[in-house]
Amino acid sequence: MSLLTKSAFAAVALACLGANAQPVITDGVVTDPAGRTLYVFDKDEPNVSHCAGKCLDAWPAYVADAAAGAEVHSAATRLSSGNTKQWAWKGKPLYYFVGDAAPGQRAGDGSGGVWHIVQPPSSRLLPSVSNGYTY
DSSP states (O other), rough: OOHHHHHHHHHHHHHTTTTTTTOEEETTEEEEEEOOOOOOEEEEEETTTOOTTTHHSSSBBBBTTTTTTTTTTTTEEEEEETTEEEEEEEEOOOOOOOTTTTTTTTTTGGGGGEEEEEOOOOOOOOOOOEEEOOO
């Protein structure tokens, strides 16, 4: 199977899993809406992916539909590379890991020392307010 065929197959498979929808936060990590873990690559630059060829075979890009995500999280953006759009988190392109067979798996975290799950800072609870005083 050629690289182009593999890439096309992977894109179709991921699209069926909702790959075009905006990233969300599930159990403290950034995922797709189906709960599949998303990763960032240390070798990428802000808003630029450096994962290509065999890298994309193991780490498929989390592609974005131009119309997806009307209410996008403030940290999520869509990067353009030719006709392809890829989701990014705070400017870091997002990827799946082919070793994660099911939602919630995080087998790619720390791979090669350059692949990491995205863990946004937890939202802080606001102090309780009563009678104008904070406690």
